[in-house]
Amino acid sequence: MKKYWLPAMALGLLANYPAHAEVQINGFASVVMGIDLEDDGNPTADYGGRTVDNLQESKVALQWSADLGEGMRFVGQTMARGDASDGYALNYDWAYFDFNVGDSGKLKFGRVRIPFYKYSDYLDVGYAYHWISPPKSMYSLSFSNADGVSYLQNFSSGSLEHSLNLVVGRYQGTLRIGGEPSPGNLENLVAINWSGSVGNHEFYAAYAQADVYIDAALLTTDQAALGNNSIADLAADSSDVLVDGDLGTFTGFGYKGSFGDMGLFAEYSIVKVADSILQDEATGAYLGMTYNMGNYIYHLTYEMEEDTPPTLQGSTALGNEPLTTGTLNAIARSLGNRSSEGEANTITIGARRDIGNSSAVKIDISSYTEDRYQSSAATEKSEETALILKVAVETMF
Secondary structure (H helix, E strand, C coil): CHHHHHHHHHHHHHHHCCCCCEEEEEEEEEEEEEEECCCCCCCCCCCCCCCCECCCCCEEEEEEEEEEECCEEEEEEEEEEEECCCEEEEEEEEEEEEEEECCCEEEEEEEEECCCCCCHHHCCCHHHCCCCCCCCCCCCCCCCEEEEEEEEEEEEECCEEEEEEEEEEEEEEEEEECCEEEEEEEEEEEEEEEEEEECCEEEEEEEEEEEEEECHHHHCCCHHHHCCCCHHHHCCCHHHCCCEEEEEEEEEEEEEEEECCEEEEEEEEEEEECCCCCCCEEEEEEEEEEEEECCEEEEEEEEEEEEECCCCCCCCCCCCCCCCHHHHHHHHHHCCCCCCCCEEEEEEEEEEEEECCCEEEEEEEEEEEEEEECCCCCCCEEEEEEEEEEEEEEEEC
16 A cells, blocks of 8 residues: 555645636637649649548647746647548647746746747637738748747837747657658757837747757658668768758748738748758748728738759769769759749738637638659659638637
8 A cells, every 4th residue: 555655645735735826718719621623633732622621721729827826827728730631630739837027028938839930929820810821831840839948028129119039948749851741859949039019010030940850761752762772872971961960940030011901911931951851941931911891801922932952962882772963862852842942832812701709701712833843853844733722710719
């Protein structure tokens, strides 16, 4: 019976200290349906062309916060995200303590949001913006949280209101490589975001860096092209292709402004992973505008993305089959982002109608075009297109 005394004592202590924290529960939900209206294959892999998919971007989440007194809270969030093949997958997105520091500072410990973008704080809350989903050319990273420490400081200078957010920590989870999910690790992650507002105009600038690790075996998506070689043989110096602590950086800028019933939105980002088989540089950007008319918001957005893969020189190590430069760089292209060393652009038009106090119905139609390489040829490209129609009902509660 001795092994039971410690849990029993712990339960006794909990019974003697009744909880006094006030707990508040909030939530949000999105039901999204979409279909590719072109029946010739979808290069984005987002929606099929045969049936309507109502799980791809659907989600439901609950967030709770407990006021622990003296400026201290605990905040947690669980979310079930839709997946076309596996149904809804439940994840624990946030779990942190936060403390008020003076009148304008806040310190957080735990799993916190990384401030990459303009909409980072409410990235998953579809009701908070006019699109059904933010532009993927900009909001392209497959992760948004880190385990660590976050500090937020608000201050003002003249008529300009400032906010400075710093995050230090680590990410362990899924990184999307060549469109496929792969387990990865970002160590020594540091992110900083400055935002400012004056009148109806808002600005931000963000920078983040981390040491990137990805299992080399998981990067080998074209073993037939590699032959008897390993991924380390894609360059004379294996450290030039293996993702084993290479420095990854993110730089972003953005603007949001209101001009009466019209709104203007723009963001731009650059993502790099040095000395690896991943793209030398991936850029994404969008420019959009909205027009408010009562309960309706009409919007138009143009977005672009461009990836530049590394140029590799093969190893001639004894016992390995020689790899041609064309094969090397074709493999590198296959491991790049969606547009794979080329340009892609999307034009989206849509409308939103607010219903009640905290619900909205949305419809978006997006025309997507990209340049895609043909098999292993280094110079042959084809134009791939998709025309995606989406409808959504979104709410907060």
